[in-house]
Amino acid sequence: MGRQIYEAVIDGLLVGAVYGLMAVGLTLIFGVLDIINIAQGILVIVGAYLSYVLSVHLHIDLFLGLFITVPAMFLIGIAIYWVFIRPLRGAERTSMSLLATYAVALIIEGVLYWVFTPGYVQLNAWYVTSSVRLFGYYLPYIYLFAGALAVVLVLAIYAVLYRTRFGRSVRATVQDQTAARLVGINVNRVAALTFGIGVAVTAVGGMVYGATNGGFNPNSGYDLISRLLAIVILGGLGSIAGALVASVFMITVESVVDIWSPNWAIVVFYAALVIVLIVRPSGLLGRPLAREQ
Amino acid sequence: MAVQDGTGLIGGRLGLRPAAAWRGGGILVLLAAAAVFPLVFTNPLVTTIGVDTMIFVGAASAWNIFSGYSGYISLAHAVFFGCGAYTAAIASNDWQLNGNVVFATLPLAGVIAAGVAVPFGLVTLRVRRHTFLVVTIAIFFIFQLMAYNFSFTGGTSGLSAPFLNWLPQSYNNPFYYLALAIAVATFALSWLIRRSRFGLQLRAIRDDEGRTRSLGVPAMRVKLSALVISAFVIGMLGALWFYFIAQVLPESGFDPAFDLSIALMAFLGGLGTVAGPVLGALIIEPAQQYLTQQFPNAFLSQIALGAVFLAVIALMPRGLIPTVAERITSWRAKRSNRVPADADVAGPGKAVPAAEPGPAADASARENSR
Amino acid sequence: MTALLRVEHVSKSFGGVHALDGCTVEVDEGTITGLIGPNGSGKTTLFNVITGYERVDSGDVFMGGTKITNAPAQRAFSLGIGRTFQLTRIFPRLTVMENMLLAAHHRSRGQGQAGSRTRNPLARAGGTADRRHAMELLEFTGIAGYATALAGTLSYGQRKLLELSYVLAAEPVIVLLDEPAGGVNPSLVNHISGRIREMNRQGTTFLVVEHNMEFVMGLCDAVTVLDYGTVVATGPPEIIRNDPRVLDAYLGMAEEDDDASRE
Numbered sequence: 001m002g003r004q005i006y007e008a009v010i011d012g013l014l015v016g017a018v019y020g021l022m023a024v025g026l027t028l029i030f031g032v033l034d035i036i037n038i039a040q041g042i043l044v045i046v047g048a049y050l051s052y053v054l055s056v057h058l059h060i061d062l063f064l065g066l067f068i069t070v071p072a073m074f075l076i077g078i079a080i081y082w083v084f085i086r087p088l089r090g091a092e093r094t095s096m097s098l099l100a101t102y103a104v105a106l107i108i109e110g111v112l113y114w115v116f117t118p119g120y121v122q123l124n125a126w127y128v129t130s131s132v133r134l135f136g137y138y139l140p141y142i143y144l145f146a147g148a149l150a151v152v153l154v155l156a157i158y159a160v161l162y163r164t165r166f167g168r169s170v171r172a173t174v175q176d177q178t179a180a181r182l183v184g185i186n187v188n189r190v191a192a193l194t195f196g197i198g199v200a201v202t203a204v205g206g207m208v209y210g211a212t213n214g215g216f217n218p219n220s221g222y223d224l225i226s227r228l229l230a231i232v233i234l235g236g237l238g239s240i241a242g243a244l245v246a247s248v249f250m251i252t253v254e255s256v257v258d259i260w261s262p263n264w265a266i267v268v269f270y271a272a273l274v275i276v277l278i279v280r281p282s283g284l285l286g287r288p289l290a291r292e293q
Numbered sequence: 294m295a296v297q298d299g300t301g302l303i304g305g306r307l308g309l310r311p312a313a314a315w316r317g318g319g320i321l322v323l324l325a326a327a328a329v330f331p332l333v334f335t336n337p338l339v340t341t342i343g344v345d346t347m348i349f350v351g352a353a354s355a356w357n358i359f360s361g362y363s364g365y366i367s368l369a370h371a372v373f374f375g376c377g378a379y380t381a382a383i384a385s386n387d388w389q390l391n392g393n394v395v396f397a398t399l400p401l402a403g404v405i406a407a408g409v410a411v412p413f414g415l416v417t418l419r420v421r422r423h424t425f426l427v428v429t430i431a432i433f434f435i436f437q438l439m440a441y442n443f444s445f446t447g448g449t450s451g452l453s454a455p456f457l458n459w460l461p462q463s464y465n466n467p468f469y470y471l472a473l474a475i476a477v478a479t480f481a482l483s484w485l486i487r488r489s490r491f492g493l494q495l496r497a498i499r500d501d502e503g504r505t506r507s508l509g510v511p512a513m514r515v516k517l518s519a520l521v522i523s524a525f526v527i528g529m530l531g532a533l534w535f536y537f538i539a540q541v542l543p544e545s546g547f548d549p550a551f552d553l554s555i556a557l558m559a560f561l562g563g564l565g566t567v568a569g570p571v572l573g574a575l576i577i578e579p580a581q582q583y584l585t586q587q588f589p590n591a592f593l594s595q596i597a598l599g600a601v602f603l604a605v606i607a608l609m610p611r612g613l614i615p616t617v618a619e620r621i622t623s624w625r626a627k628r629s630n631r632v633p634a635d636a637d638v639a640g641p642g643k644a645v646p647a648a649e650p651g652p653a654a655d656a657s658a659r660e661n662s663r
Numbered sequence: 664m665t666a667l668l669r670v671e672h673v674s675k676s677f678g679g680v681h682a683l684d685g686c687t688v689e690v691d692e693g694t695i696t697g698l699i700g701p702n703g704s705g706k707t708t709l710f711n712v713i714t715g716y717e718r719v720d721s722g723d724v725f726m727g728g729t730k731i732t733n734a735p736a737q738r739a740f741s742l743g744i745g746r747t748f749q750l751t752r753i754f755p756r757l758t759v760m761e762n763m764l765l766a767a768h769h770r771s772r773g774q775g776q777a778g779s780r781t782r783n784p785l786a787r788a789g790g791t792a793d794r795r796h797a798m799e800l801l802e803f804t805g806i807a808g809y810a811t812a813l814a815g816t817l818s819y820g821q822r823k824l825l826e827l828s829y830v831l832a833a834e835p836v837i838v839l840l841d842e843p844a845g846g847v848n849p850s851l852v853n854h855i856s857g858r859i860r861e862m863n864r865q866g867t868t869f870l871v872v873e874h875n876m877e878f879v880m881g882l883c884d885a886v887t888v889l890d891y892g893t894v895v896a897t898g899p900p901e902i903i904r905n906d907p908r909v910l911d912a913y914l915g916m917a918e919e920d921d922d923a924s925r926e
Contacts, residue, residue, distance in 0.1 A: 036427050087607055095366050096606045098426050099560075102368065102553060107599035113592040222549070226434035229427050237424060263442045270435040274416055277428065281420045490768055491784040493757070497765050500754040507714060507736040507746065508833060509769030518784075 004259050007137050012252030014147030015212070020247035021150040022205040022224075023231045024157060024240050025198035031174040031238040032194040035085065035097035039105040041225025043199055046108060047073055047206025048216055052121055062125050062207050063145065069203040077199025078192050080104060085195070086188065105221065112218035120215035128211045146208040153204065154244065157197070161240075170194055174238065227266075230273040236283030246284060324477065331469050338586065340465040344537060346578040347472035348530050352551075353558040353570035354479040355526035358486060359519045360556070361565040364499030365422055368552040369413070369429035372436045373524040375546035376409050377402035377531025382452035382541050383445065391455050395536055396471060399529045406528020407521045414517040433547065440543035451542035454535060468537045475533070476571075479526050484567045486519075495519055496565070550598065554581070557602045563612030572613060577601070666725075667692040667868050668713070668744075668837055673722030674892075675708055682708040684892035686722070690837065695859060695869040697879040697900070700889035701913055706872045707749065709889070710839050714739045714746050727836070740769070743836030749845065751822045755815030759806065759825055762814050763797035764789035766829035797832055804828045804858055820851050827858070837868040844875045856882050880904060888912060 022044060029037050037043075047069055054065040084104055088096045127141035161167035172180040173190050181187050209224065210216055231250055235242025250269055258265040276284065327347075331340045352374070360367050380402040385395050417428050440446045459467070486492040494515045497505045506512050535541045555570075558577050563569030584594050609616050666689040675683040683705045690696045698706055711717040713724055715736040723732045726742045754762050767789070789797070801807040804824045809817060814825060823843065830838055843859070844852045856878060859869055873879045879886060880900040887897040890912040896903055903909055 034423070036423070038427075038430065084603060088610075092610065094423050095364075095426065096610060098423065099366070099553075099556060100603060100606060103599040103602040105599075106550070106553060107596050107603075110592040110596035110599065114590075114596075222434065226431055229431045233424065233427060233431065237427075266438060267435070267442070270431060270438075273428075273431060277416055277420065281424075485785050488787055489785045490764075490788045493761055493765055493788040494768075496757060496761075497754050500756050501752055503736075504752045504754070505765070507716075507740055508766050508829075509737055509740045510765070511737070 003137060005256055006135075007139075008255040008259055009252055010134075010139060011143060012255030013248055014143040014150075015208075015255070016248035016251035017147045017150040017154075018205055018208045019227065019231065019251050020244040021153055021201050023228055023235070023243035023247045024154060025201040026228055027232045027235065027238055027240060027243040028157075028170075029195055029198035030232070031240075032170060033081075033085070033097070033191050034094055034177075035101065036229070036232075036237075037195070037198065038098065038101040038225060038229075039080065039108060040199070040202060040228055041223075042105045042108045042112070042218070042221035043073065043076070044202040044206040044209055044224050045112065045216060045218060045221045046076070047203040048123065048210035048220075049112065049116060049121075049206075050203070051123055051207040051210055055123060055125070062123060062211065063149075066203060066207060069207065070200050073203040073206075074196040074200035077196040080199070081192050081195035086191075105225070109218050109221055116218065118217050118219070120217045121210075122215045123207065123210035125211065140212075142208070142211050146204075146212075149204060150208075153201065157240075166190075166193070227269065230269055233283055234273055234276050236285040239283070239285040242283060242285030327473055331463075331466050335463075337465055340469060342579050342582040342586075344465055344468045344472055345582050346574060347469060347476050348534055348537075349555065349558060349578040350571050350574040351472065351476035351479045352527055352530050353555045353562075353574045354476065354483050355523040355530075356555045357559045357564065357566075357570040358479075358483050358526075359516075359523040361559055361570070362487070362492060362495040362499065363516055363519055364565075365418070365516065366426045366556065367429045367520075368426060368549075368556065369433040369436075370523070370527055370555065371547050371549065371551045372413070372433055373406040373410060373527040374531035374534070374551060375436060375440065375541075375543075375548075376406045377528030378535040378541040378546045379440065379446055379452065379531075380405040380528070381532030381535045382447075382454065385455050385536075386452060389455075392457065393467070395455065395457065396467075396533075399471075399532045402532035403525040403529040406531070407525040410521045410524035411517065413524075414520045415513075418513060418516050418520070433549065433552070437543055437547035440547055446543070449543065451540060451546070453541075454539040457536065457539075465537075468533065471533055472530070475526065475529060480567070480571060482522070482526075483570075486522075487567050491515065491518070499565070550595065553598065553602065554578075557598070557605065560602075560612055561605050561609075563614035563616075566612070566614045569612050569614045665692055666690065667727055668870065669725040670709065670713065671723045671725070673709070673712055673724065674720045675705075675712060675717060676720055681892050683712065683719075683722075686889070686893050688887055688894060688897075690868060690870050691885070692868055693863070693866065694884040695863050695871065695882055697883035697886040698870060698872045698889065699874070699876075699879055699886060700895075703891075704889040704912075705892040706889055707841060708892075710746060710841055710872065713839065714744060740833070743834075744839065745830040745833055745835030745837070746839040747823075747826045747830055747841055747843065749841045751819070751826050753814045753817075753822050753825050753829075755813065757814055758811055759801065759814055759817070760794070760797060760810045761788070762825060762829050763800065763832045764793055766832040767793050767797060769833065800828050800832055803861075804831075805854065820847050823847060823851075823855070827855070831862065831867075835867065837870065838862075840869060840871045840873075842872055842874065844873055844878045852878060876904075 022040065026037060026040050029035065029040075050069045050072060051062055051065050054060040054068060055062055060068070080101075084100050085097050088100065125142070127145060129140070131138035131140045132144065159167075161170060169180065169185045169190050172183070172185055173187055173194075177187055180190075209220075213220070227250075231246045232243050234250065235244070235246030250272060253272070254265045254269050257268045330343055334340060334343070352370075356367070356370050359365070359370075381395070381398045384390070384398045384401060390398065413432065417425055417432065420428060440451075441449060446452065457464075486495070494505065494510045494512075497510065498512055498515060502512055531546070535546075538545070554577070555574075558573030559570040560573070561569075561577060562571065562573030581594060581598065584597060585591070605612075668688075668690040670686060670688040673683050673686045674681070686705065686709060688698070688709065698709070700706055708717060712719050713726075713731075715731075715734050715738060718733045723730055725731065726739070726744060729742060731738055731742060754765065757765070798807060798810065801810055804827055806817075806821055806824050806828065809821065814822070817825060827840075827843065840859070843855050847855070852875070859871070859882060863869055871879065871883065883900055885898065886900050886903045888895050888903060888906075888909045895908045895912055896906045898906075
């Protein structure tokens with residue numbers, strides 16, 4: 001039993017890192033654009049299908065394929081922002097953007113059903129099925145590689161945010177869009193690029209999800225977006241550190257509970273969300289809501 | 294300009310009378326048409342569309358009572374719909390109900406849905422409006438999940454309705470009239486609320502919630518009341534729908550497309566207006582149903598729903614009724630060559646010293662929408 | 664004279680910034696008290712603390728003898744405290760009349776007229792008595808002609824008048840005004856000043872934060888000066904304008920103002 005828990009924790013940490021990467025993308029988009037990209041879940045599935053096509057039809061290795069899928073998702077992200085988000089105007093802009101991404105998600109799901117049919121598919125490679133012996137149990141290589149990649153990419157995002165001029169523009173825009181504009185930051189460009197980055201990370205998440213989830217189809221987008229939403233709200237909208245902490249924590253807890261009851265594992269997930277909302281509505285690491293002005 | 298202020302004020306009274314007469318007359322005509330609809334169009338395929346449309350008219354109006362007036366956009370009302378449907382399913386199966394008496398479970402379904410709305414609201418209405426929308430999505434999935442996992446909800450196979458032995462030709466009619474009754478009642482309620490003190494508080498919350506608190510408005514209570522009212526109606530509609538379809542499944546009772554549909558209908562017609570959701574539903578639901586009947590491939594209708602939604606919020610963000618009303622007002626003003634009332638002219642009474650244009654209203658509006 | 668509103672040794676910090684530092688302010692009933700001080704001296708924070716938008720770190724706030732420290736905004740309102748904001752807050756999608764009716768619904772002095780306080784929440788917003796009262800106030804401030812206009816279409820100055828109007832509609836005992844003359848042309852400033860004086864004559868107490876020295880000195884019975892979150896001087900305007908501590912707080916700016924107003 002102890003070993004099972006131990007396994008579950010390691011799995012949880014590694015998978016949590018991957019979810020963390022996707023959650024960071026989501027929360028970054030919120031921080032800069034003040035909108036929640038509801039389409040993030042289905043975009044992960046798009047990433048998964050892209051990896052699938054590359055792997056099955058072009059025989060490109062899953063990780064190598066990321067060199068194609070990541071830029072592709074990046075461009076898709078920019079396109080979504082430019083076409084559907086940027087034109088929105090008016091006082092209700094933020095609510096509209098939310099609904100717009102919801103609508104985009106529905107459209108993408110419909111297209112995926114159309115193109116790929118509702119059948120379940122699965123990504124495969126040698127490292128998905130074979131495992132490495134680690135402290136007395138077998139850990140599939142994919143978890144190890146994916147976890148490592150996720151950590152590397154998160155560090156890369158931090159590096160960009162805190163060490164580059166672009167990153168500084170992003171942080172400035174997060175703090176105050178108007179002020180950023182006044183000091184000459186091209187907020188539209190920052191927004192577009194950030195959206196692109198936020199979506200690009202779903203390529204990685206999609207590949208991992210497709211390989212480790214035991215099959216996926218267009219409907220899987222709901223499972224993903226509901227988790228990602230719970231994670232970013234829990235961690236505090238806009239907080240990258242919060243997204244990471246919440247992600248690793250939630251996925252690990254779910255992984256452990258899964259030992260006893262697979263059906264209820266996911267409920268624990270949401271229960272945690274509800275409890276946090278009752279106690280601290282702004283999330284674990286979110287900016288505490290000042291007493292409403 | 295003050296186009297739709299349901300309070301009919303001083304100065305506007307004279308101008309409004311003919312318009313109010315038009316509106317009242319129009320409503321009566323519509324009601325009459327709706328009442329004879331299934332008698333004229335007896336084809337069950339057509340009346341099925343009628344039933345679905347009436348259900349959505351009621352649902353969109355009910356959703357608007359909460360989300361439209363308060364500005365808290367909820368994408369979880371499918372939770373109340375599903376709860377209503379499952380309540381009816383469990384009740385009719387457990388108590389072995391049959392025939393017309395099944396409709397007695399409708400109020401029960403409404404009450405259960407309203408009961409769910411209370412803790413739902415207490416937890417979710419404490420966050421900012423934009424977080425709220427996201428939280429509602431998360432909670433929606435919790436409920437869908439519970440429907441899949443609990444045994445009393447029948448798990449993945451769901452639950453079915455008892456066999457209702459009515460004549461096949463007029464089978465749809467009781468459903469239609471019941472749905473129509475609920476829709477009309479909800480419309481009337483929506484109108485009453487909008488002109489009431491309660492409605493004023495709700496609409497003020499939409500503009501500046503913090504400020505309403507400092508004026509003594511019990512914001513949480515007001516929001517929660519609106520939520521409970523809308524949940525009650527939607528719960529009843531869920532139950533009605535269950536008997537109509539004769540079955541409920543986790544993905545049909547808790548269907549994300551339902552949420553987006555009623556939101557779209559309200560947005561299309563005019564969020565926060567009384568007639569907007571009705572108009573939106575009357576336009577969209579028949580279209581959707583027709584498309585589904587012609588093209589059974591559900592994916593296309595899903596794509597179409599998303600696309601239409603995007604088109605509406607991009608082109609007509611305030612919805613049909615406010616946009617059309619605005620056009621009519623400016624057309625009327627141009628025709629009579631009157632100076633539009635929002636020019637900076639002192640009104641009758643005390644002369645106001647010329648006030649200068651100040652920082653745009655957007656500044657405070659933007660602050661408040663965060 | 665009795666102190667209607669009393670702030671005692673209140674301290675409030677934001678991170679390392681001491682917005683209020685052992686601040687004690689008293690507003691006597693029936694007066695128009697001015698609250699002045701350089702930027703960052705804690706004036707708006709003081710308002711926030713009184714009206715329940717911020718919690719204090721230490722100290723107390725008393726309204727008419729009742730302790731209201733850290734009480735929520737509704738409590739302050741129910742005890743008769745009204746407040747306007749620097750960045751005018753109105754309800755743009757409601758009409759001017761609706762703005763007024765909203766404020767009048769919970770009239771804080773609780774006269775409990777049957778007409779306006781019906782139990783039925785679905786009753787029409789604002790009975791005849793409420794509307795008449797609202798129109799009177801709108802005529803008093805001068806924007807009655809805009810009663811049916813959406814508040815969002817009003818100009819900046821008109822919004823200021825609207826905010827003042829609806830705060831008064833709630834029949835407060837004391838009104839806290841945050842820069843009522845800010846960003847407004849001189850004739851409107853005089854108009855506002857006159858309205859305040861008239862309301863004061865009818866019994867309403869005022870606490871006014873302002874940077875416009877002429878406005879403050881001409882209108883107020885007593886002036887309190889804040890600097891770095893604490894009171895440096897308090898007294899009648901003539902004394903205050905010559906107090907060296909005040910001049911010091913403003914780093915000579917008051918001297919310039921003084922010269923200008925003597926011309």
